[in-house]
Amino acid sequence: SAQLNDLAVRAGLKYFGTALGEGTINSDSQYAAILNDKTMFGQLVPENGMKWETTEPSQGQFSYGSGDITANQAKKNGQGLRCHTLVWHSQLPSWVSGGSWTKATLTSVMETHINNVMGHYKGQCYAWDVVNEAVSDDAVWRDSVFLKTFGTDYFALSFNLAKKADPNTKLYYNDYNLEYNGAKTDKAVELVKLVQAAGAPIDGVGFQAHLIVGSTPSRANLATALKRFTALGLEVAYTELDIRHESLPASSAAAATQGNDFANVVGSCLDVAGCVGVTVWGFTDKHSWIPGTFPGEGDAMLYDASYNKKAAWTSVSSVLAAK
Ligand code: G3I
Structure with a gap:
């Protein structure tokens, strides 16, 4: 069957x-x-291997052994690849979450990270989860070093940086509990509208x-x-x-x-x-x-x-x- x-x-x-x-x-x-x-x-996504703590555990030190497990498996088997995830408050190394950043220095850190990781997997990802779980369970913007530094401007910034790094992958916002169509879903709609109003590219929304x-x-x-x-x-x-x-x-x-x-x-x-x-x-x-x-x-x-x-x-x- x-x-x-x-x-x-x-x-x-x-x-x-x-x-x-x-x-x-x-x-x-x-x-x-x-x-x-x-x-x-028909498609694989790495459970942990492409997250920030895994791919750039210390600043400027990139490591792709874990992420490549999934990418290589997909290639070998003729399966597609989803890529997960770039800008997320969790599994974020402490050198990022605990750093004291200005907008300029954190932009440069994000740009370096996104360019390296998306560059490494360029041409292989059907889609990338660019921003992950930016809405909290009580439907306010989730607290993170990104929110603290930029306010909501980091949404458009992340999508713009991702587009530059790999123009041919679908760029997603990804979150959970959007399925209930409640206040958290309303807030995710607001996020998408903010990105679009800023003229930044967004292609999809992932319902976890x-x-x-x-x-x-x-x-x-x-x-x-x-x-x-x-x-x-x-x-x-x-x-x-x-x-x-x-x-x-x-x-x-x-x-x-x-x-x-x-x-x-x-x-x-x-x-x-x-x-x-x-x-x-x-x-x-x-x-x-x-x-x-x-x-x-x-x-x-x-x-x-x-x-x-x-x-x-x-x-x-x-x-x-x-x-
Ligand atoms: O790699 C270490 C290992 O060296 C160590 O011995 C072991 C002992 O605890 O921990 C291992 O790290 C664990 C890692 O998974 C890899 O197995 C972490 O403790 C554990 O916290 C981590 O959990 C992952 C979780 O994200 C972290 O937020 C889950 O595997 C993973 O399924 C889960 O996935 C998330 C999505 O990325 C985003 N959406 C929600 C989803 C479920 O929480």
Whole structure:
């Protein structure tokens, strides 16, 4: 039977992709076998390897070993690549977050970083997450060294620097909890409008979609949230999809609900012209960031910890096949 990327492409999406865990690919052959199958995953994104703390841990010292794991894997397998992420408050080395900068000196630091990292991967990235998670959960601009130094001017600055460094990749704003179409979504719309009003280039908005079983919005409501950004002339994508159980082990009823929730997310992308693809943030319950951040929660993926396809996998394949 057909696998997810093939089904997604047949349904009109550009790709169905996954994050690659750099610590996992060389230590788990079952993980590698599924990840390397381009009929299953047509695009890869590095879970950690292209972040600032990894690529420029001290000023001017660039390191690409970890990011190259994903880039090389994608190249070898004929898969696409999403690139993640340039300007983010988290996994930002302390020499940046704790520095005392003027606008001029921080601009130069950002320019050097963006030129080097985007330059290293030039021509390989379908898209770059240029600015990540700049809106806080209570829907104000997230505090960071960038906000402190520039105010909201760092949004347009980041996109302008990215465009100069690689003019041929799609430039994205990427965030979570945009799916609920609440105050945080309003603020992300405001961010896009600020960038556009400054005449800076922005191509897309990534909906991370770190969601919860039973609390995932309906397919129609998800589509409504996506359309707020396509209405501004942008493409959209689900970039980090996972749907976690809040209590474990999951009953079979909860597993079925998880399947419906996954189908609603993928279905909403199919319903919106301008939604280009879906990326899951990992694919097996064996390896996930979730228990580290939400103790006791998890099993948020399409495969169980023994690499059996879950109800969620079947639901995703069905919704893609039905298009
Ligand atoms: O690399 C070190 C390793 O040397 C050390 O032994 C180990 C001990 O804790 O830590 C390792 O670093 C961890 C890193 O992942 C690599 O595994 C960090 O502690 C851990 O905090 C880090 O977590 C990552 C998290 O981003 C950090 O913010 C997750 O793997 C990654 O899945 C997660 O991804 C983010 C997206 O980038 C943005 N959106 C939200 C998403 C989920 O939080």
